[in-house]
Amino acid sequence: MSSEVVVYVLTALGAVVVVLTRLRLRGEGGAGRLRVAPRLLDLHTGAGVAALVVWTVFLLAPPDSPLGGDTVGIIGLGCWWLLVVAGIGILVRWLPTRGRHASAGAEDSWSEGPGLSLLAHLGTLAGVCVLTWAYLTSVV
Numbered sequence: 001m002s003s004e005v006v007v008y009v010l011t012a013l014g015a016v017v018v019v020l021t022r023l024r025l026r027g028e029g030g031a032g033r034l035r036v037a038p039r040l041l042d043l044h045t046g047a048g049v050a051a052l053v054v055w056t057v058f059l060l061a062p063p064d065s066p067l068g069g070d071t072v073g074i075i076g077l078g079c080w081w082l083l084v085v086a087g088i089g090i091l092v093r094w095l096p097t098r099g100r101h102a103s104a105g106a107e108d109s110w111s112e113g114p115g116l117s118l119l120a121h122l123g124t125l126a127g128v129c130v131l132t133w134a135y136l137t138s139v140v
Contacts, residue, residue: 003139010127017120018048044086051079073135080128087121
């Protein structure tokens with residue numbers, strides 16, 4: 001499989017992570033130790049949508065056009081990295097808490113623990129590292 005195809009597949013998988021995270025954590029029923037702050041979830045969704053739009057425009061635009069230039073690629077990567085930071089922030093809700101007033105972990109219908117969140121957010125971190133490598137080595 002060529003490196004360019006890997007970039008397109010990782011972009012599509014990033015869209016899946018953004019959508020599923022939003023669906024999984026909306027309302028009061030999200031899994032984890034603590035309820036995820038709405039602003040963090042909004043940051044995750046906003047950064048994800050911006051990353052997908054800007055990065056896809058960068059990938060599809062001709063390299064000699066303004067939309068296919070370095071600036072748009074760097075902005076797209078910046079949005080991807082912001083998404084990763086927000087995703088890791090969401091992921092830390094699974095860390096065990098200690099103390100007299102610590103709350104127990106909550107389960108949801110999508111998983112029996114942090115496995116899905118670990119897969120999605122650590123996978124996104126690895127994927128964004130690959131996208132950054134692809135950009136820096138001019139694969140895309």
